[in-house]
Amino acid sequence: MRLSQLFFASLRDDPSEAEMPSHRLLLRAGYLRQLGSGIYSLLPLGKRVSDRVEQVIREEINAIGGQELEMPVVHPAEIWKESGRYFKIGPELVRFKDRGERDLVLAMTHEEVVALLLRDLVQSYRQLPMIVYHFQTKFRDEPRSRGGLIRVREFVMKDSYSCDLDDAGLDVSYRKHYAAYVKIFERLGLEAIAVRSDVGIMGGTAAHEFMVLNEFGEDTLVLCDNGDFADNQQIAEVGKRDPEPEELLPMEDVETPEATTIEALANFLGIPKAKTAKAAFFVTGDGRFVVAIVRGDYDVNETKLVNAIKATGGLRPATVEEITARGMQAGYGSPLGARDAVVVVDELVARSRNLVAGANRVGWHVKNVNVPRDYTPDVMADITNARKGDPCPNCGSPVKLRKGIEVGNIFKLGTDFTVAFGSTYLGEDGQRHPIVMGSYGIGLGRNVACIVEAHHDEKGMVWPEEVAPYAAHLVAIGGARETRVTEVAERLHEVAQGAGYWRDILYDDRDESPGVKFTDAELLGMPWILTVSPRSLAAGGVEVTNRATGERSTRPVGEVEALIRGS
RNA sequence: CGGGGUGUGGCGUAGCUGGCUAACGCACGUGCUUUGGGAGCACGAGAUCGUCGGUUCGAAUCCGACCACCCCGACCA
Structure with a gap:
């Protein structure tokens, strides 16, 4: 490919909107252009990388029997609507109508379609197991895209x-995908680690996310150095050290002006945060008011909270009015005197003695509050985020927290979709059974960005x-002075044309100064940079640089030809 | 959705406390020179200053609304 003809432009300056290295470089090197928030065009270079990533994935999924x-x-x-997700998913799912006023949606994923196809095409147990897959555009109206290709719509x-x-059978398919993913990310040059994750609105029974560590990552991973624990923080259950035993003391009001945060409260009273109880207020999608109590030195984990109370439609923070209406006071809140609220208490709070809790009036807290003596939990569960240094549940050594980007995921879906659509097979036993599904995703663009x-x-x-x-980037220098340079460069380019699509090389035939050509070659990042110049020819051929x-x-010209041919 | 910010040529910016023909670097076109690390000279093209409205003799500049994009948070199969 002649660079003079390539549909691209390299930018000397960094685009101001780009923060992450991958975003900056992909824009600067002309792999990518933004069309709107979270919407990008892949230019020819970017498309070729994406195609290669796609091909690696295709080969590995084919290798486990994918069709x-x-x-x-x-x-x-x-x-x-039939699967129920039309009502569970919020504005992330784009809905519109066609000319006949028929309701349509843009696909976020394809479980429904697969389940329907299974209903039509699978009749007998003899047709299973089976894996199907495709590469297809998804649209998700994310509240906020970011990081170039990292989070897009x-x-x-x-x-x-x-x-x-x-x-x-699902276990087998799940393990096959797990193994295939390990191979895929290895081939892509990504050090991905598998962490257990929440099943979210996919439902199902188990899930792993493949993560690459990155400071711009949106997920927090809880990892044990011994390698025996790796969870997304959303679900990570780690140990909590037992509190010191204490005698139960009687409750006592204490005036705490301006102490509306745990930080301020602990400072004002001169006590550690671990001696306080923190209250957080939410309303569930199904309309329940929830007050969550964790110890002051922990944060509420909303995923765990949602799962603990089986909140359909998720959680949103409660408004001040909603809190007051239930007899509580934001900034000085606790379940003391609360009404019409689901009280969810972290199990550590129940084990801790004599905590300072809100008095539900401005400027006052209550000392020596104890569960269940002073209020009754409706639900008791682990609802806190794992913290750095908390003990690993498997070996007890302190865990660490890391930021990660999800490059792939695998879900055990189960039968939710196939039951909803009546996708059954006739078993050896003569009975109808729902097909058991798993769902496995890898985003192409995000992987491209993560590779960068x-x-x-x-x-x-x-x-x-x-x-x-491209296999290599050919830089021709001094062609105007020495025609042999151009002859050799043209020859190498021609050899590349016969060597196959992926063995093609980028040939910088532009009338540019050497500095520009070298800088672009390094920016564009082909693994090999081939330089032909009077100097290289005098030295015996073509200069080959490993990027x-x-x-x-x-190396002699003939040897470089062989390199381009891949032999 | 909350907070912050930015919209001026393809990119990066200046101009913004009201007053010349909207400026600069890069990129782009033509010609000559140059050619192993972002070349030089000359000439040239390219901008409804995000949109709409208002104030004013006069608006890129002041005011209002809207739109878009970025960052932080919420959110995120």
């Missing part, structure tokens, strides 16, 4: 679906050979 198909982006809303995802006879995050330096991108858009290591050597 590629393609399902639509626009769905009749009806099927999302429109993106292409590989989603595969396993279809099994029973839970044992992992493979770049101050000069630009450094593509691993497996995903590089990653910077090693360079001069």
Whole structure:
């Protein structure tokens, strides 16, 4: 490919909107252009990388027996109503009407369609197990996109679906995907770690997310150095050290002006945060008012809270009016005197003695509050975030927290969708059974961005050979002075044309100064930079530079031709 | 949705306390020179100053509304 003809432009300056290295570099090197918030065009270079990532995934999913198909982006809303997700999912699901006033949605994922296809096509246990997958555009109207390709609204995802006879079969399919994902991320040059994760609105029984560590990551991972624990913080249950035993003391009001935060309260009273009880107020999607109590040295984990009270439709923070209406006072809140509220208490609070809790009047707290003596929990559960240094539940050593980006996930869906759609098979026993499904996603663009995050330096991108858009970047210098330079460069380019799509090379045939060409070559990041110049020819051929290591050597033209051919 | 910020040519910016023909660097076109690390000279093209409205003799500049985008948070199968 001649650079003079390539649809791209490299930017000398960083675009002001880009913060993450991957975003900055992909824009600067002309791989990407933004069209709107969370909506991007892939330019030819970006498209080629994405295609290569796609091909790696295709090969590995094929290797576990996946069959590629393609399902639509626009769905009749009806099927999302049938599965119930039309009502569970908020504005993230884009809804619209066609000319006939029929309700349509933009697909966020494809469980419904798969379940429908299964209903139509699978009759007998003899047809299972089966894995189907496709690469298809998803649209999710995220409240906030960010980080270039890291969090977008429109993106292409590989989603595969396993279809099994029973839970044992699902386990096998799940493990196959797990193993395939390990291979995929290895081939992509990503150090992904699998963490257990929440099943969210997918339902189901188990899930892992594959994460790459990154300071811009949106998820917090709880990891044990011994390698025996890796959970998303959303679900991580770690140990909590037992509080000191104490005698129960009688409750006592204490005046605490301006102490509306745990920080201020602990400072004012001169006590550790661990001696306080923190109250957080929520309203569930199904309309219940929830007061969550955790110890002052912990934070409420909303995922755990949702799961503890089976809150459909999630949680939102309660308004001050809603809190007051139930006999409580924001900033000085506790379940003391609360009414019409679901009281959810963290199990550690129940084990802790004589905590300072809100008095539900401005400027006052109550000392020596004890559960269940002074108020009655409706639900008792672990509802706190794991903290750095908390003991690993498996080996007791302190856990650490890290930020991560989710590059793939695997879910055990179960039978929710197949039951909803009546997707059953006739078993060996002559009975109808629902097909057991699993769902497995990998976002292409996000992976492209993560590869750049992992493979770049101050000069630009450094593509691993497996995903590089071109095998090499050919820089011709001094062609105007010495016609032999152009002859050799043209020859190498021609060889590349015959060597196959992915063995093609980028040929910088532009009339630019050497500095510009080298800088662009380093920015664009092909794994090999080939330099032809009067100097290299005098030294015996073509200078071959390894972009990653910077090693360079001069090789005879014939040898470089062989390199381009891949032999 | 809350908080903060930004919209001036393809990119990065200046101008913004009201007054010349909207300026600068890069990129772009033509010509000459140059050619191993973001070249030089000359000429040139390119901007409804986000949109709409208001104030004013006069608005990129002041006021209002709206829109878009970015950052933090909420949210995130």
